[in-house]
Amino acid sequence: MEETAAKPRRSGGGGRQCCICHERRPALKRPKTLEQICRECFYAVFEEEIHQVIVENQLFKPGERIGIGASGGKDSTVLAYVLSELNKRHNYGLDLFLLSVDEGITGYRDDSLETVKRNEVQYGLPLKIVSYKDLYGWTMDEIVKMIGLKNNCTFCGVFRRQALDRGAALLKVDKLATGHNADDIAETVLLNILRGDIARLSRCTSITTGEDGPIPRCKPFKYSYEKEIVMYAYFKKLDYFSTECIYSPNAYRGFAREFIKDLERIRPRAILDIIKSGEDFRIATSTKMPEQGTCERCGYISSQKWCKACVLLEGLNRGMPKLGIGRSRGLNSNQMKTDKPTSRTKSIESKQCGSLDF
Amino acid sequence: MACNGSACQSGCYKKGDELAAPEEGGAAAASNSNSNSSSNGSGNNLCVKCKVKEPFTVAGGGGGEDGRFCAECFRSNLFGKFRHAVTSNAMIGPTDNVLVAFSGGPASRVALQFVHELQYKAQKNFDASRDRSLPVFGVGVAFVDESAAHLPSSDKAMDQAIEDVKSLVLELSPPAKELHHFPIESICSGDSSDQREKLKEVLNAVTDATGKEDFLVHLRMLALQKIASENGYTRVVLGSCTSRIACHVISATVKGRGYSLPADIQYVDARWEAPVVLPLHDCLAQELNMLCHLDGLKTIELPYEPQSTINSLISSFVALLQEENPSRESTIVRTAGKLTPFAFNRIPEINDTNVPLATRRRQKRSSLKLNGSISSESFCPMCYSPLIQSKVQALDTPEASKTNSYIFGSSCCSSCRFQILPQDPLCMEHFYSHLPPPLVARASSGNAHDIRSLREHIQDYLLLDSDNEQ
Secondary structure, rough: OOOOOOOOOOOOOOOOOOOOOOOOOOOOEEEOOOOOOOOHHHHHHHHHHHHHHHHHHOOOOOOEEEEOOOOOOHHHHHHHHHHHHHHHHHHOOOOEEEEEEOOOOOOOOOHHHHHHHHHHHHHHOOEEEHHHHHOOOOHHHHHHHHHHHOOOOHHHHHHHHHHHHHHHHOOOOEEEOOOHHHHHHHHHHHHHHOOOOHHHHHOOOOOOEEOOOOOOEEEOOOOOHHHHHHHHHHHOOOOOOOOOOOHHHHOOOHHHHHHHHHHHOOOOOOOHHHHHHHHHOEOOHHHHHHHOOOOOOOOOOOOOOOOOHHHHHHHHHHHOOOOOOOOOHHHHHHHHHHHOOOOOEEEEEEHOOOOOOO | OOOOOOHOOOOOHHHHHHHOOOOOHHHHHHHHHHOOOOOOOOOOOOOOOOOOOOOOOOOOOOOHHOOOOOOHHHHHHHHHHHHHHHHHHHOOOOOOOOEEEEEOOOOHHHHHHHHHHHHHHHHHHHHOOOOOOOOOOOOEEEEEOOOOOOOOOOOHHHHHHHHHHHEEEEEHHOOOOOOEEEHHHHHHOOOHHHHHHHHHHHHOOOOOOOHHHHHHHHHHHHHHHHHHHHHHHEEEEEEOHHHHHHHHHHHHOOOOOOHHHHHHHHEEOOOOOOOOEEOOOOOHHHHHEEEEEEEHOOOOOOOOOOOOOOOHHHHHHHHHHOOOHOOOOHHHHHHOOEEOOOOOOOOOOOOOOOOOHHHHHHHHHHHHOOOEEEEEEEEOOOOOOEEOHOOOOOOOOOOOHHHHHHHHHHHHHHHHHHHHHOOOOHHHHHHHHHHHHHHHHHHHHOOOHHHHHHHHHHHHOOOOOOOOOO
């Protein structure tokens, strides 16, 4: 696609038309390319680009059951809406479901879940909600009370990943689709460079991950700008919950996000360029990469003896909130072996992943 | 999960060590104890290396390095990093003629100083030795004068700066070093006023501010290579330090140059006729600044206006991160160091029997480290970065309309095509016609590097010295 130069050419005086249809008056400047286009053309080009991403990357197969990770936020709401639309328009032949995770954050998650329940009705997609309280016995509020305001994103992210997989298993879906957008992926690439995580750096730009695990997941919005998703939701008047997580201001990701916002102002295409760089990185074969195995405690996928969720959970339950945070010595070899976790409780919390129907 | 220094608030083992009681002073007591007490808390400090002297401090705090080393150990630690980089990468051999690129800033000032000290020692050894078997490498200094690109006309501050550079280089003898004051427009063709015109035309054609800045960097390297080839230099030394390399890692990522990034951040870059070496690769800008301050090394500030570009945004971003965590720059460079380098990221093998065997062996050992590196076949003529073969564009327009400027443009990488080359075909024609000859030559001559590396392979079996049969 032909990228425009940093400064778009302005037609002198009046008579400005949409760059694409040349009929209607432009209603917006497209964040990705700075083209001045009308609403209808924006909808069309936005939806068409996503359709191309789905087709070129073969994200779905006809007859598949797809779980859409739905938080009630703009990305997942727009994802649910657009996937529904494209499924009908292009006959993907998919069975779509909404899957939501309740982390137990009062004033944030309980409100956004109301939005998802409305989405269920509005888009006619069946909804399943899984909660941290049921799965792990802890809400994020309780976790933050114990560990403070730093590193809570670590807990939430690790727990959510497993929660989505378990919810997907309950729904019996073949694949998960999440609303990660271009800005998210660009931030992650930068973050992994800053934090020295070469293993993640090599994986984070893949549009589909976990193909060798129980539930593969894909990111149809990989090349869609966050601003454009917001614009789409705004113009289409989609129902979504627009507040940031109350615990997010302290996240390290904030650095990368601020930087990318500034970058986007100078050169919008830089976001896609970061993703391209991430895709083109060649990792030296001599670099030690983590080996994939299973968790001894719960059977979930893990590169260490215990999966991260089990390690964190153990830390919480034993009143050792720093367990699993930062560089650990012998964490996964010594301490864990001595304790035998009980598996007699009725809740789903300690049920082995292997015992759930995949 | 990667843990990085002070940002992580875990109570992991590191903190425990640091709270150990500090050692008391006294030379005898200090030299007796073998325990490694790491950096102590405030008060009762001793240099962590010699444990004899007190560490120096900088008013207002020097960040990570503050209060750890005494001045001498700090200096020797820094010089040690330099020397280690030079020897383990076979950067400077006794028969080499080394051109040090000097910008006036602290990093290149330290590079110049350290190279001078290395040469001085070698000279002393040479004078003292009986058989005089090991020659001393030569050193020259290059100052690329970019005032034509930044300043409207001749500027008093600039003239003064040039005088300062001259006197600085004069002081760095014995051994004496030649200074090459090279105005950047000299790489263009024509007489001196033609050259200034062409440079201005070509720079004005680049509308993107970041593109213009990067373009100037490419021209700078062309200038250095020209000085090297016209004066018989075999190496170009840049003062690029860890901090600068960290910024380059981010900037390459942000410009979509992830494939070619590893080429620019290794110790050695042998894409060029005179291989470029980075002996200060492992030194932080902060350390180099501190050394200039400690030793009174004179730096020269050039009267250029700072531009607001992506590069400057990145510098402030990295500086912010470094403030938040003093090991951030090193982490960035170490991460990028895990990307596969290219075959040209090592000094080419020396087959000259006049070069001492020890030198040839050492060079061979250093090049073995880069097994499994990628060998690329084509380069962008503008920035000379390696191109992914599958993405090299097929020229699908009819032969007749393939002008030279069109061919040039299509063989450039996508980043240069976006930020440097003019979009309009007429502007592109104009731009191309004013480009310095060495740049233009790159596009048509194919790959000098590739031919060289092919030749290296079959060198032993060639009977004739030249390639006359071509």
